[in-house]
Amino acid sequence: MKLIFELDKPGRRGFSYGANDVSATNPLPKKYCRLNQAQLPCLSELDVVRHFTNLSRLNFSVDTNFYPLGSCTMKYNPKFTEAIAALEGFTQLHPLLPQLSSKLAQGSLEVLYEFEQLLKEITGMSAFTLQPLAGAHGELTGVMLIAAYHKNRGSRRKYVVVPDSSHGTNPSSAAIAGYQVKVIPTGADGYMDLEQYKKQLDNEVAAVMLTCPDTLGLFNPRIKEIADLAHNVGALMYYDGANLNAMLGKARPGDLGFDLMHINLHKTFGTPHGGGGPGAGPVGVNEKLVEFLPISRVIRKEDAVFALEYNYPKSIGYVAPFYGNFGVILKAYAYILALGKDGLTRVAEVAVLNANYCQSRLKEYYDLAFDKTCMHECVFSASRQVKHGVHALDIAKYLIDQGYHPPTIYFPLIVQEALMIEPTETESKESLDAFIEIMIKIAGLAEENPALVTRAPLNMPVKRLDEVRAARQPDLCWKKS
Amino acid sequence: MSYIPHTQEDISQMLAAIGAKSIDDLFKDIPVALRPKSFNLPAEKSEFEVTQILRKAAAKNATGLVNFVGAGFYDHIIPAAVDALTSRSEFYTAYTPYQPECSQGWLQAIYEYQSIICRLTGLDVSNASLYDGGTALFEAMMMALRHTGRNKIILDSGINLIYRMMLYTYTSNLSIEFVEIPVEHGQSCREELFKCLDDKTAAVIFQNPNFFGAVDDHSDIVEKVHKFGALAIASVYPVSLGMLKTPGEMGFDIATGEGQSLGIPLSFGGPYLGFMAVKNQFVRQMPGRIVGATVDSDGKRGFVLTLQTREQHIRREKATSNICSNEALCALRAAVFVSLLGKEGFQELAQRNYQKAEFTKEALSRISGVEVKRSSPTFNEFTILLPRNADEVVRRMIEEGFACGFPLGRFYKGMDNYLLVAVTEKRTREEIGSFVDSLGAVL
């Protein structure tokens, strides 16, 4: 397709502001004005609409394709929540209006307050900040809370401990907040190596960051022991909530011994991923950390009046300008209200059922990273197929040709040629069966006719793209040739 | 309603295939002692019931006020086509385009967005988006610290206080020396700044227009900053770039900002859009996703996520940033918005904002007791000095149906009588007229 710039036709306009109703005034001195007009494309409204509509059709999405992208929880996003977030009473509200008078935003403050109460009950945490704007942003907020906690106790610890199966954002968040990272290997049983873990724990460790169930899709039955060991040396336990979908109503991070956590609302609570974002990453803490939470916090006064409170002298301050991604929070709140207690528990049950079904039906054809009952996702290795020259990447490309979004590949890093499948609870048995059939077919092709797999995709708008060229000769901004 | 399609029969067949007796069997790894101590949540509700609850909440918000509050977040007109196009679920129910062959629509749209941001800022390279203007400024500051290996940051106090507070929060566990330069007659104080600038300085950071609405030309400062080997960073308001000298033209190394004004609703603080553009030489220090053009095996143009060796999923603790999910859908809104306006429309938008603000200034200055601050030029926002406490005036004006501005005493000591007033293209001559009349009457 042509780029929007290549459709440029000077003289066209796609939007009119109508007649100017104020008279011309003193011009801005030249010194402050841009020298050259920004070279933006000129198009009609239809040009723009057709362009972006046609672009949209080149994407796979949850609404068009099965999307078992492991760790990302690509479940169905209910439509009514979109309509709620689009209500004018919410979209038109300026975030600074409560500074004029808290009366002006009572509805939104109530939503924030009530949403926090629900998250507390779901996770077993004592309080939440809704400010963090994504999961990784929640992690960074969490590590800053951890630093504030230790500082308040007069110690400045050096390390954050993560398992080698952790998501890249965990070590990265720890490093950005000023910590060094210690990595614990995964043992032969698929769990973090407990002996190595014990050796690394000492009073220089500020926190242990874990995903639970972990990124292999496994729930570690010794999680409480791991938490106790950390607490014994004064370290805090951080829960990466990316996989909370499997835990709803089945276990709560607060009860498992975690001190703080984030939730990816765009995973567990059904808000759409938006092509990469926006998400939201509220952070929950237990009593140890409440006083350090970011400001502002929403409080409920008598007579059900809601207000913003700033008077927390030990707060770490501001991690976002206002109250978080409010539009995303609204959708997650509506989702939780709709599902209710039983619906949420059902989510975890069927997410786990679907993953185990895929795992059981495929394990004859692909090597399992660890042959155990999994939670909401299962991790295979394409190592058997690699012997025939078919890599995880090739399998992904063949799936694309068949209309399936591939699983997450090459993550977790500790599994060679990883294929991480997370079907989610909203996929029917029929769609799983169809996907499984194709995966089985690919396993067969890998042995009989690998070239059919390795040259895929053939049916898409583009074939395999030259990523080396993209990185070596970066073309990141369109220039008129 | 839980959106689960399984029938009882499906479940039995699936359990049989797994070899499990019940769904509970699948959760056997969770020790009984660790099961939830409580899970007291409300019962399920229909979408109609939930919608009613939230409609009621929405109705409790005061959105009927005529808005003159800006302070970094602006009430602009959003063309209907922006909502229509970004509501296509082929866009909004996809995720990060890791697999380029089935994501060309998204990848091309982001490449177009990046190109638009470069044209607006006058810089060479943009990333695919960051969370918001504040976190984007933090990322820019981190780039400068890494690039120079120094640890001193000079902040202009005309930067939005919220953003400065964010920078302090994010660095409280790092050892960074901050110096704040006062604002003098609305603009950056050169004299103070040059006193603090030295070869320990990693970056000097400005906002244009600054928080008080004042417009500046920082070219002279940027030149000096570069002599000391430091980077110059600007946080800018994108709509103003339809008119104002760009960060690129002033020589800035990095421009960031809040992209909310590009077709994104105010929505009580988010989701918004952090943007960042840099000179070519800094591209490998950039945070976040970047889309690049390349070719496929037939030589056909296509787009991919590129320069990923900067990112957390590869570099882990050595990554340039921890960002993973970004604000792609908001970036798409910005791309659609700017495409609809086009070259002339975007310039006109900026000019209208400027003209309406100037018109309002004229009218306000005719109220006795009101002093419009004019020591420096402004874009669409300016400060006025009232004869009384601004908080009180704000309260009275709410009764008259106006959110009349941001009371500066909330952020700045000694400015209790100051009001920061924003006027966008959305305000009609009539609204401005009755705003001025009401203010006159209230005073």
Ligand SMILES: Cc1ncc(COP(=O)(O)O)c(C=O)c1O
């Ligand atoms: C295990 C895990 N942790 C953290 C993250 C980061 O979350 P976000 O993309 O919301 O920043 C992800 C996202 O994929 C994840 O899978």
